[in-house]
Amino acid sequence: MDYLRALKDNLNFNLDVFNIVSVIDILIVAFVLYRLMLLIRDTRAVQLIKGLAVLLVATAVSSLLNLHTVHWLLRYTLTGLVVALPIVFQPELRRALEKLGGGDFFSRPLTQMAEGDRSALINEVVRAVQNMSGTRTGALIILERATGLQELADTGIKVDGIVSAELLMNIFINKSPLHDGAAIIRGDRLVAAACVLPLSESRELSRELGTRHRAAVGVTEQSDALAVVVSEETGIVSMALEGTLYRRLNEAGLHELLVKFLQPTTTRSALSSIWQWR
Ligand SMILES: Nc1ncnc2c1ncn2[C@@H]1O[C@H](COP(=O)(O)OP(=O)(O)OP(=O)(O)O)[C@@H](O)[C@H]1O
Numbered sequence: 001m002d003y004l005r006a007l008k009d010n011l012n013f014n015l016d017v018f019n020i021v022s023v024i025d026i027l028i029v030a031f032v033l034y035r036l037m038l039l040i041r042d043t044r045a046v047q048l049i050k051g052l053a054v055l056l057v058a059t060a061v062s063s064l065l066n067l068h069t070v071h072w073l074l075r076y077t078l079t080g081l082v083v084a085l086p087i088v089f090q091p092e093l094r095r096a097l098e099k100l101g102g103g104d105f106f107s108r109p110l111t112q113m114a115e116g117d118r119s120a121l122i123n124e125v126v127r128a129v130q131n132m133s134g135t136r137t138g139a140l141i142i143l144e145r146a147t148g149l150q151e152l153a154d155t156g157i158k159v160d161g162i163v164s165a166e167l168l169m170n171i172f173i174n175k176s177p178l179h180d181g182a183a184i185i186r187g188d189r190l191v192a193a194a195c196v197l198p199l200s201e202s203r204e205l206s207r208e209l210g211t212r213h214r215a216a217v218g219v220t221e222q223s224d225a226l227a228v229v230v231s232e233e234t235g236i237v238s239m240a241l242e243g244t245l246y247r248r249l250n251e252a253g254l255h256e257l258l259v260k261f262l263q264p265t266t267t268r269s270a271l272s273s274i275w276q277w278r
Pocket residue numbers: 138139140179180181182195196197198199208209210211212213214215230231232233234
């Protein structure tokens with residue numbers, strides 16, 4: 001009974017001090033947690049967090065069941081892991097702090113850009129792709145959505161320029177030192193070029209498709225990004241999304257797909273993008 005009374009007093013106290021500052025406080029924490037989740041999504045930190053969650057649950061269960069030795073072992077394992085974390089994840093932590101300092105932390109993804117800016121960007125991408133298709137210039141352009149692709153951008157050469165059809169064509173032109181690999185677009189900026197992407201191992205992809213197309217599908221299997229490919233061999237334009245390759249797109253088709261999939265994220269899809277960790 002004493003316990004229940006103490007709990008009730010505590011609740012009353014907490015409700016008394018709940019005011020507009022508490023709401024702001026909670027919103028700030030929610031925003032920071034959301035951005036942190038986006039930062040670590042699709043990085044190896046996700047696996048570790050899942051592992052930690054399992055250990056935490058196991059520790060709580062062992063305590064409830066009075067399994068003293070198991071509980072002792074799990075507690076010390078957790079303590080050891082917490083000490084090891086900053087060492088193992090030193091590169092990720094450094095990158096996260098750099099992002100925070102560089103203002104990238106607050107940058108707007110493509111799907112949240114103003115309608116006019118997004119439409120201008122889509123037009124530039126479509127114009128470049130059409131041109132490269134005509135000249136059979138191989139290209140691989142990745143458009144970042146909610147999933148952060150910084151780890152992939154770090155495999156290439158930093159560009160950080162405003163996207164234009166001319167910039168894209170210049171990058172993929174055959175003799176350019178940046179033409180090999182993928183260009184990554186975040187918001188209205190071309191973040192990096194010559195990036196190395198994970199290759200898809202899907203057996204459903206036609207055998208005639210080589211590594212450029214497999215890389216396009218690969219990145220969309222592991223993130224929510226869009227990948228646009230121009231085949232060097234045939235000039236055929238394709239777009240990959242969620243592991244599916246849409247082939248033989250004409251100008252209108254590509255434009256339509258980009259407009260459709262770069263729509264501002266609804267609350268529901270934004271939420272699912274937080275929780276659908278793969
Ligand atoms: N892992 C990767 N990440 C990014 N780009 C890659 C990757 N692997 C290959 N590429 C790009 O693909 C090019 C090779 O394309 P390849 O001919 O094997 O593919 P393809 O799908 O048949 O394309 P194409 O129809 O243009 O020939 C490389 O020169 C490089 O630019």
